[in-house]
Amino acid sequence: MNYRSMNLVMKAAGFVAIQLVSLVLVSGRALSAEVDFENDILPIFEDRCVYCHGEEEQESGLRLDQRAHMLRGGDSGLAAITPGHPEKSYLMEVIQHDDDSVRMPPDDDALPEEEIALLKKWIEQGAVWPGQMDTTVELDDDHWAFQPVQRPTVPSDVSPENTTQVQPVDAFLLSKLQQVGLHYSEPAAPRDLLRRVSITLTGLPPTPDEMRQFLSDYEQNAASAYEVAVDRLLASPHFGERWAQHWLDVIRWAETNGSEANLYRKNAWVYRDYVVRSFNEDKPYDQFVQEQIAGDSMGAGEATGFLVAGPHVPAATVGREPTAIRQARADRMDEIMQTVGASVMGVTMGCARCHNHKFDPITIQDYYAMTAVFQDVEFGSRKPEYAADHPLRQRGQELWKQIHAQRQLLRPDGGWEENWGAFREIHFKPITTRAIRIRFKMPNVGLDELEVLGINGLDVNLAAATNGTRVSGYPEEGIENRNPIERLNDGEYGTMTWRAKVDDKQEERPWVRYDFDSPQTINRLRLSSNREYFYDTDYLTKKPYLPKYQFDVDVLTEDGDWQPWTGTWAVNTKLLKEHPERKQVLAKIQHSIDQLAEEGPRPSFVGRFIDPVVTRVLLRGSPESPRDEVMPSAPVVFDGTLDLDSSAPGPKRRREFAEWLTSSQNPLTARVMVNRVWHHVFGSGLVPTTSDFGRAGAPPTHPELLDWLAAEFMSPQNQQTSNWSTKSLIRMLVMSQAFQQTSTPNAEGLAKDAGSTLLWRFPPRRMEAEVIRDSILLASGKLNLKLGGRSYRIHNEKKTYAQWEVVDNHGNDTWRRMLYQERMRRVDDQMFTAFDFPDCGQVRAKRPVSTTPLQALNLMNSDFVIEQSELIAQRAQDDAHGDMANAIDRCFDLLLGRPPIDDERQQCLAVAGQRGLPIVCRALINSNEMAFLP
Template identity: 40%
Template sequence: MMRWFVLAISLICLASNTCLADPIDFVHDVRPILQKHCYECHAGDVRKSGLRLDVRSEAFKGGELYGESILAGKPEESPLWQFIADEDADLQMPPEGPTPTSEEVAMLRRWIEQGAVWPDGVDEVELADPTNHWSFRPIEDTTVPQVIRTDWPQNAIDQFVLARLEAQNLSPSKAASRADWLRRVSFDLVGLPPTQKEWEAFKNDDSEGAYQRVVDRLLASPRYGERWAQHWLDVVRFADTHGFEVNTERPNAWPYRDYVIEALNQDVPYDQFIREQLAGDTMNADAATGFLVTASVLLSGQIGKDEASKRLARQDSIDEIVTNIGTSFLGMTIHCARCHNHKFDPISQRDYYEMQAFVSGVEYQDRKFEIPLGDMQRDQRKRWSQRRSELHLQIATVAPLADSTAPRPMVNSYENIDRFTPVRTQQVRFQVQATNRYEPCIDELEIFNVEGVNVALAEQGAKLSSSGNNVSPNRHELRLINDGNYGNSSTWMSNEVGGGWVTVEFAQPQLIEQVVWGRDRLGKFSDRLAMEYVIEVRDEKGAWKSVANSANRHPFDPQKNSHTPVDIDSLAENKQSHVRQLIHEKDELTRKLSQLANSRAVFAGTFREPDEIRILGRGSPEMPKERVSPSVPDLFGATTLPQDSNEQQRRLALADWIVSENNPLTARVMANRIWQGHFGLGLVETSNDFGHNGVPPSHPELLDWLSAEFMRSGWSLKHMHRLLVLSSTYRQASSFNQAAAEIDTDNRLLWRYPPQRLMGEVIRDSILAINENLNLEMGGPGFSLFDKRGGLSGFSPVKSFDKDGLRRMIYSHRVRRERDPVFGAFDCPDYGQSTPRRRESTTSIQALNLFNSRFVIDQSRVFADLLKDQHTDTPQQIEEAYQRVLMRPPTPQEQTEAISLVDQYGLASLCRVLFNSNEFLFIR
């Protein structure tokens, strides 16, 4: 209800020509009212609801809730006057303190009616231009500074660092020893300690370019991609579960992790790396779009069935994508403008929702895609296939030959082995004569020569023909029968009920002895199984000759049908365990090969018609306002697309803007991340926030030079690594200097190399590498750290590992909110939030885990056994242990104490002590 006296006075004023004619003076008449009733909550640093009334531009812009607070000439539509004059307003103002008098209310009304004149130069304060922030300015072509000491710099980096040191009358530290530098650069670039052989080679190499050769070797190693992928996955919050309360497994998230490793190893230019992650579906890099959906997300069963809950869940999922893009690529907290204008940076609510519009057609789910295998996957597939062939031959020795009088195991939907006397041919025909139901299906037809090679594979040059097949998009096509993939989704299906044939023609004649086939090697389906069949080869005259058939197999029995192609129970007892072990290993390889396939499922972005995006009042989907088009924040200029732009155009336009040389953030942010990876702290300490709330760079000119050099190099990360690790700045010793510390306590001027503790993953990998127990198999599904791979709670840790569990830790199955029980104590993230930089805590749990965990005890014993195999006497074993763990021999005192320890508690105890030592755990 409007105060009657306010209305009365207002009407009197309206009726009075004299009242209207008198101009209102803002300084004399209006500002005192605002100071008295408004400034306590809406001036200076106190800006409740984002409203500030002591600066003209801010006052007219309004706050977070109601837009413009003052509309010149329209007092009834101006929230400022409404909330003061109307007792029933949503926000009665002021909430506390003296109520404005009727004269004051009338004065504000008259001022607004007369045009709300607020003269220039009368603001309480003068605001700095928020767009004139150091990170928003163009990258400058910085001049390399001159320095007094000219014998120290190796490259421009050193000149920038030395110039700052000299300005403070500081000097850099002496160079680190060769051993310290080699250990440092090895951990930095590949996350593993140098081997004794590598150390000896470097120690004895006095020729020019010795350091360069070490760096080139490390950057060429596939271990480099594994090491640096960890940094990136921390930033983008990658995990193998969905998060939230249920934390369901994402079984097909890992291809994105493998994509990142492969891209880094191939030194994919960073601008292309970004494009592929935003629009990889247009660039034959589908797995890269896993970036778009790395964050936690609610699944359909976790979302309320009402429409309001669905709208909120959709908003949350799009917000996660904008968050990832903003923090990862731009170092900006754009997502803070979801509910109101950004409190620190010049990012409006409109800017935020215009960014949403770029990705409003992205969904979260598994999808199939065709992908050419990278070098890593091809090598891995070859190794797995060769090993699987070896296992076939070993298992086949306990299976009767196809032409034997003894019956073979029953026809099996999982896998069947038909062996025969070796025969030379160039064509093999598999002819189905009857099935247990419907048209026959075969997921993979494998034909092995006497060398154990599957010569039926398409990559071996084999060609196919068939009697016909039931084709559906990417399913049941003839090409799927020899693509190396297993399972129902990769099968050939005949178009003839109960029959059909497939012929495989080799690139050249082969001496073959075995055919292996199955209806569904993953064991989900047992219908459409070929019950009666004949396997034929074509001789030199073109005639077909049978080499195996189903006649002497047991009849099909659904109750007894199993995945085991051998009747193990019929074997001698001393063979059963061995055969079961072989079959288990072969089954695991079958599973892995099915997941490492040209046609692959991946949890990644899927794309549809974009949602209509509107600005949301207070960030609520139930308060929609005007519709917006895809556009970058006004701060960065005009990159706006029409509202009817299709989904793909939107993501491509966004990627093009992010990698544009006119965007000053992208190169700066990544150059800073690379620096942080080598020195522990970025030139900008807040590497995910380059905005007003972040920390300014310690060396702004150096950061700009590095950013420009990054772009000049063609966005090459490996080029940047070389620059940094070959600099004198990086080569410094880490010894402490009290005088320098009094001037620069935090070593931000880099008067020494900053010591750093190894990451938890690196500690684990290094222990395994030192005792030669590290499994270097790359790629594929992750190994389990817990007894389950997703769920509500109660994750019991796996305590002992073998085979897959001894791979590098980046290949572990990452469960959100569950850190590794041993090495998670070393500040591993929980994968729920972006972790741009690992903090380095020191806790008693770290020492207890490294000394008492089953993993470290087991690996210490393995290390001790290795040392005993190499040396028979204790002093030599101790010296070898020190050399491997610390890259130096023990001192005489250490040798004496170690001998006493070994004599009393055993060599494994010494190994545990060395793994616990700070000298091992820290890079210096």
């Protein structure tokens, strides 16, 4: 009888004492002898495990009948066994019932202690499994999207009589159409064609003058006229605005954080302007991607707004509970994973946060290894790193010169104080000392940071704890021991403050002392109460409560005595009385400071950087269950090893990842982007699921065409275009016959391909909300075409935990392109949200298209449409010099880009006579012709 059977017999007989002796004997044998796999371990697996975790069935994706599968683990992503390390083997945790949520086998069938001891010893001894020691499990990476991009041969069996005139895009499409007995439709009418390409490329319809010029040129030479129009539109500054919106949809960019408080993200718009500028400049797409991941080391610091584009819960809302803080940090990292995965990689990375991906070969280790790449990124603001030729940097240098010149006028007489919004900065004559003391005159002081600066470095905080400076003072513990004095120099701005309060009648006031590691030459102090709030969420130019601190400053002499040196009364009262001319100089400095905050480099919500920490796999996604350390890398299935370890600095991690992401090792980047462009040109991608190229996504309708486009995008055979040129790719598509054909349906095409997937006609589609709105403003002549800058407001200035309220969504201050409307999450603009404008909470690689009564009501009765209709009618009447028939013709020209037919003209004349010309304009605005791309 073996030990296991003997133990069962003794239990049945009730010999408890004998059972204990048996357990000791078994344990002693296990601890002193080699485990016999065939006799000791295999029976345990066969009797207890393989029914649910064997060849026929693998609950939780785990197999326990093969060593290689145990090494890999199941859906949890944790190795069931780690040879030599039972403490790292997930199998031991579940059979020991360490975790109440995962107990295997369940309580009633729990393994006896002796079997657990045998399994533990087996793992300690190397988990030897005869016959399976060299067996491995390969990742299933045969999915089409995970294969290298290879340029296929362009079909040559289409239109034999004029093959040389068929460009490759059409060759692939026509070849597929011929296979099902279909062909292209007739060319589109010239008016429809110009309207289509204008809206596709710029988001704006052609003006009447542009239409007349095109029609005239088209009569002379149709091909040449169209090519000239395409090149003009690609060169338009409005091209970048149109294509930037597509990108912003994908990454969920917005100017609020989307939490319960939904706080404003100050100056986040600098990232939006970067995207517009990049598309207008035709920045190579690989560079565009790299800058958004590592722009801080590439002279494009504002580009990292990409990484923090998703929603997040701010620290003030999270609170101070350590578990909540850790969870919030994990959630923010997941937002970065979703952004990078969906936009560039076309992979749903977030699915691997808690377990191995259910469909794709992305493991939980891959997920956390990728979070390690971005461990130095935190949601917040910083001054972006701009290249030398960036206009904001150049303007900033001009203003700094002005500030410096005015400061020089004040230095001979002594100190002064400046208000920088986020902090107050007091200047004084330089002095070298080992310690400084600040004695406050107020009984109540609140500071998130008190910085001491010197002559060597504009922003080097000599008082920082990281420089070895020691802080002390009174009262050190802060209010109720919750706001200790150590927070004054921890380098963290925000709600974690030193708050000191004494009785108003008490003689001793709060004071702070800094002892430097060595003598330092100092000349400035900076004090702030919540600098993070000002930089990150303060709304527009409204400043938070920043106390006008009153204090005296003493310095420690070489003799060990305290020497009074300066103070707020000395610089703000005494010196001003003695030198009243200083007021004018101080006013100029303050004016330049205010200009700098608006026109130069400024703290912007594009992410801030912190020191990266060691990254560990989080069991089931819980920060409270950290497991094995992982190194910064990309998914293994894509050969994403970056050869980095946990000591690698953050910028290096992101730069290496960015270079991998745009290299030939990654087969997804080019495919995903060319598919996005195709989607926005033709209305649906070659891969309909534009942000999911995995197994759960849809297969490509034209796989060879997709790969040809990806190969051409990366390395064009036509040397007249550049690598990774988005404009060249778009030009190729809009110059195709497929794009230039009519959208009119025919019976044969509808019978064989009702959805126009094979492009036997150009698929008509409803235009986006912003195109409809901008077109109306263009027709009235009121559209402000200024590029870039701060967004226009339609909302109130809300209090922290209140909600945003629309206060003016149609006034003349809002007559810019809708791209520049403040993008607030979870807020209905009470007008064009009805047209499926995204709320920026979810990835919108492809906007839904709904049909609701609210759409018609908004285009007929909203304040915006009523106002604009009156302006369009007035413009038409002015242009027609009072002739109503000509005015109606002009309304059609402005809104639909064509003259009315006779019947339309007569009906509109009748309506205008009864109700006025504005109602005619409202009817035209509400027409399908106005809302649909022809």
